[in-house]
Amino acid sequence: MTLWRQPFDAAEKATKPGQIHIDKERCKGCDFCVDFCPTEALRMSVELSSKGYNFAVVDDESKCLACGFCELICPEFAITVSIPLDNNVA
Amino acid sequence: MNGDSACAEGAISAGCRFFAGYPITPASELAERMSERLPQVGGVCIQMEDELASMAAVLGASWAGLKAMTATSGPGFSLMMENLGLGVMLETPCVLVNIQRAGPSTGLPTMTGQGDMMQARWGSHGSYEIIALAPISPQDIFDLTILAFNLSEKYRVPVLIMADEVVGHMSEKVTMPTIAAKDLVERRRPKVKPGKYLPYKPDADLVPPMAVAGEGYHFHVTGLTHDERGYPVMTVEAHDRLVRRLVDKIRLNRHDIIKYKEFQVEDADIIVCAYGISVRIAQLAVRMAREEGIRAGLLQLITIWPFAEQRIRELSLQAKAFVVPEINYGQIVLEVERCAGDRARAILVPHMGGSVHSPQTILEAIREATQ
Amino acid sequence: MTDTLNAKNHSIEKYLRQDRMPHIWCSGCGIGPAVSCFLRAIDRAEIDPNKIALVSGIGCTGRVAGYVKLDSFHTTHGRAIPFATGLKLAKPELKAVVFSGDGDLVAIGGNHLIHAARRNIDMTVICVNNFNYGMTGGQVGPTSPLEARTTTTPYGNFEPPFNLPYLASASGASYVARWTVLHLRELERAITEAMIKPGFSFIDVIAPCPPIYGRMNKMPLPMDSMHYYQEKTIIRHGADPKEADITLNGPILAGTFVDIERPTFQDQLNHISSKVNAQV
Numbered sequence: 001m002t003l004w005r006q007p008f009d010a011a012e013k014a015t016k017p018g019q020i021h022i023d024k025e026r027c028k029g030c031d032f033c034v035d036f037c038p039t040e041a042l043r044m045s046v047e048l049s050s051k052g053y054n055f056a057v058v059d060d061e062s063k064c065l066a067c068g069f070c071e072l073i074c075p076e077f078a079i080t081v082s083i084p085l086d087n088n089v090a
Numbered sequence: 091m092n093g094d095s096a097c098a099e100g101a102i103s104a105g106c107r108f109f110a111g112y113p114i115t116p117a118s119e120l121a122e123r124m125s126e127r128l129p130q131v132g133g134v135c136i137q138m139e140d141e142l143a144s145m146a147a148v149l150g151a152s153w154a155g156l157k158a159m160t161a162t163s164g165p166g167f168s169l170m171m172e173n174l175g176l177g178v179m180l181e182t183p184c185v186l187v188n189i190q191r192a193g194p195s196t197g198l199p200t201m202t203g204q205g206d207m208m209q210a211r212w213g214s215h216g217s218y219e220i221i222a223l224a225p226i227s228p229q230d231i232f233d234l235t236i237l238a239f240n241l242s243e244k245y246r247v248p249v250l251i252m253a254d255e256v257v258g259h260m261s262e263k264v265t266m267p268t269i270a271a272k273d274l275v276e277r278r279r280p281k282v283k284p285g286k287y288l289p290y291k292p293d294a295d296l297v298p299p300m301a302v303a304g305e306g307y308h309f310h311v312t313g314l315t316h317d318e319r320g321y322p323v324m325t326v327e328a329h330d331r332l333v334r335r336l337v338d339k340i341r342l343n344r345h346d347i348i349k350y351k352e353f354q355v356e357d358a359d360i361i362v363c364a365y366g367i368s369v370r371i372a373q374l375a376v377r378m379a380r381e382e383g384i385r386a387g388l389l390q391l392i393t394i395w396p397f398a399e400q401r402i403r404e405l406s407l408q409a410k411a412f413v414v415p416e417i418n419y420g421q422i423v424l425e426v427e428r429c430a431g432d433r434a435r436a437i438l439v440p441h442m443g444g445s446v447h448s449p450q451t452i453l454e455a456i457r458e459a460t461q
Numbered sequence: 462m463t464d465t466l467n468a469k470n471h472s473i474e475k476y477l478r479q480d481r482m483p484h485i486w487c488s489g490c491g492i493g494p495a496v497s498c499f500l501r502a503i504d505r506a507e508i509d510p511n512k513i514a515l516v517s518g519i520g521c522t523g524r525v526a527g528y529v530k531l532d533s534f535h536t537t538h539g540r541a542i543p544f545a546t547g548l549k550l551a552k553p554e555l556k557a558v559v560f561s562g563d564g565d566l567v568a569i570g571g572n573h574l575i576h577a578a579r580r581n582i583d584m585t586v587i588c589v590n591n592f593n594y595g596m597t598g599g600q601v602g603p604t605s606p607l608e609a610r611t612t613t614t615p616y617g618n619f620e621p622p623f624n625l626p627y628l629a630s631a632s633g634a635s636y637v638a639r640w641t642v643l644h645l646r647e648l649e650r651a652i653t654e655a656m657i658k659p660g661f662s663f664i665d666v667i668a669p670c671p672p673i674y675g676r677m678n679k680m681p682l683p684m685d686s687m688h689y690y691q692e693k694t695i696i697r698h699g700a701d702p703k704e705a706d707i708t709l710n711g712p713i714l715a716g717t718f719v720d721i722e723r724p725t726f727q728d729q730l731n732h733i734s735s736k737v738n739a740q741v
Contacts, residue, residue, distance in 0.1 A: 025483070026482060026483050028483075028487070028488035028489070029488055030488045030489035030671075030683040030684075031489075031682075031683060031684050032489070032494075032683060032684070032687060035684055035687070036643075036687070051483075053488065069645070071472075071497075072494065072497055072498070072501075072645045072646075072649070073494050073497075073642070073643075073645055074493065074494070074497070075486060075488075075489060075490050075491065075492070075493030075494055076483060076484070076493055077473065077474070077477055077482065077484075077493060077496075077497065080472070080474070107551075108547070108550070108551050110543075110547060129733075129734045129737040130737055134550045134551065134730070136546070136550060138543060138546075138576075139543075139572050139573060139576040140572065142539075142540060142543070142573075143540070143542075143543035143546070143572075143573050143576070144543075146536065146537070146540040146543035146544040146546075146547065146573075147543045147544065147546050147547035147550070148547060149536075149544055149547060150516075150534075150543070150544040150545060150546060150547025150548040150549075150551065151547035151548065151550065151551035152547075152551075153514075153534065153547075153548060154514075154547065154548045154549075154551035154552035154555065155551065155552060156551040156552075158547070158551070172537055172540070173536075173537055173540060175537075176536060176537050176540075180534075302552075303514045303532040303548055303552060303555055304511065304512050304514065304532065304552055304554060304555050305511070306511040307532065308510075308511075308530050308531055308532055308533075309532060309533075310478070310526065310527055310533045310534075310535070311533075311534055311535065312526070312527060312534075312535035313535060313536060313537060314535065321478075321480075321481060321527065322527060322535075
C-alpha cells in the first residue's frame, strides 16, 4: 500500500511482520486461517500430514501483521503468532 | 425424635455440610431438618429442581471438599441412579439416604416398603460395588449415618442408607453424643505437589488420595473409562484395570465394611435373617418361637451390601433353615439362598408393603421351617 | 515457519493438556475456537486459574473438560449445571464455568439450565450450539432450525427450535450474549465480561459441525458455515432476545442482549443466613 501522505509517526508505528508457527501434525486442514487471513500470508500445503490432511503453511511471512486471528480461529490450537522482540520495545 | 431427623443429626455430627434434595414423602422431614440445621453450622442446604440435579450437586459439593448428602424415596432413588454411577466412577464420597416406601412406581407414598434393596445393589448400569446400610430405629439411623460418612470417606464410594418409612417416621428417644474428631474419617488428600498428582493412582488399599477443586491440582475426572491420570482411555485393558479396582476396593475390604448382629444364634436350628424395621418384629417372633421350644435365632444384617456371604455360609452349616422376612416379594432372600446353597433352606416371608409383618406370620414361617 | 509448536510462545498453550492433543474434534469444528476464546478470557478477566472449576456434560463439547489444564469435570449427560452448582455452593471462591453443547444443556439438561438462571447462581455457561447431536451421528436437537435435515429428521425438521438467548434471559440470566465462532474477538470479550459478571451468565456460541450437520444441510465444507456467518450475522447489542430466532440458513442475530444487575443466589443466601443464630 502506498500512501500519498505519510503520518508523522509512521516510522514509530510501523508494523513489522509477525512470526507464524504452525504445528502441522495438529492441523486438520479446515482452511479457516488461510481464508480469513487479512493479508493472505498463509496457504494450504500440497503435501499431506501424517494423518492425511493438507495443512496450513506460511506463504509469505513478510505479509503477516501479527493480528493473531489465525491463532484465534484455529480449531486445533495449532497456530501461534509471535511478534519479534524489538517490535515490543516501541 | 423421628428417624428422618435423627439421620439429619447424624449427618451433621459426622461433619456433613452440604445437602441437596427434592421433596418426597417419606423423606421430606430429613430435608426440612437439614434446611434448619445446616445454616446454623455454616453448611449449605439447597432444594434442587429434581433428584437428578440433587445427586449431581452432591457430587459437585464433595469435589469441592465438603461432606455431602441427599435423601429421597423410591421414585427419586430411581432418578438418582444416573449420578450414583458417576459417583462410583469418579470415586466420590457422599451419602444417599433412601427412606423406602412401597413401589413400584408411585406405589404407596406414605407407607413402608423394602423393595429397593436390589436396586441399591444394581440400580446404576455397569459393574460396580456399593455400600448399603439398613437402620432399624431412629437411634440406629443416627449411628449408621455417621458410619456411612466414615465408610464413604475411607473408600471413596457413595454409601446408601436403606431405611424404610417406618424407621423414618417413628419417633423414639435418640442419644446424640458429641462425636470426637478421632472417630470421624476424612478422605486422604494427596501428599504430592500439583504436577506430580495422579488422581487415580491408588494406595495399597486400592483407594486413591483425593484432591479437591480450587487447590491448584488441575486434575481431570471423567465418567469415561480412565487411567491413573484421569484421562479417558478407550481400551479393554484400561477398562479391566479400572472396573476391577472399583469392585475390589470394596470386595477385598469387606471384612472392615460388613457389620451384623446376632441374637441367640449359637444353638439355633432356624435363623431369621432380617434387616431394617423387620428386625424388630423378627426379635419378637424369635422370642415367641423360643417359648415354644424351637431353637430359633436372629441374624440382623446391618450392612446389606456388600453382602455378609461368609457369615451366612458359616451359619448354613449349623442351621436347617433361614427365614427371611422382607417387605417385598423376595430380594435379599435370593442372596441368602445363594450363600446357604443346599446346606440350609431359605424361606421367604414376603409382605407386599404398606405395613410391617405381624410377628405371628414370621413365627408361622419359623414353625414351618422346623418341618 | 512450519514446525512443531513451541509451548512457550502460544498464549493458551499453558491452559491446554498438551499430552492429550490432538483432540477428537473433526476438521473445521467450532468448539476449538470457542475454547481458545475462553482460555484467553481467563487471563483477560484476570481470574486465578487455580480457582476455576470447568464442568462439561456429554457430547462433543462435553470433551472440553478433558483438554483444559484446570480442575475439570466431565460429568453425566445434562447434569453439568447442577454438578457445577454443588461445586460453587460448597466453595464460593471457585469460578464455575460450564462448557457444553446445545443438546446437553438445553434438551436433557434444560430444566437445570432454567433453574440455575432463575436462582442466578454465579456461573458462566458457554453453550456451543451446532444445531444437532454431533457425537451420536447428527440427530435433531432442541436448536435445530425448522426444515433442517438431520439423521432423525431425514425429510426436514418439523419441531420449532428453542431460541437460547430468549430462554436464558426469560429464565433470569444476568448476562446473555450470542456470537458465532467467526466473531472471535467479540466472543473473547463476551466470555471475559461473563466471567467477571456476578450471577448467571449464558453465551450462545453458534458453531459449525461441517461433516455432520453441515453435510446434511448444504454446507459440507468448514468454510461454508463460516461464510454463512460472515454474510448473515446481524450484530445488534441490546436487541430484544425474543428476536433472536434462527431459521435454516437465515440471519443470525448476535451481540450482548442482556447485562443486568440482580442479586445472586449467594447474595440472597448470605442475606437470609445472616439472620440465623449460629449454634453448634
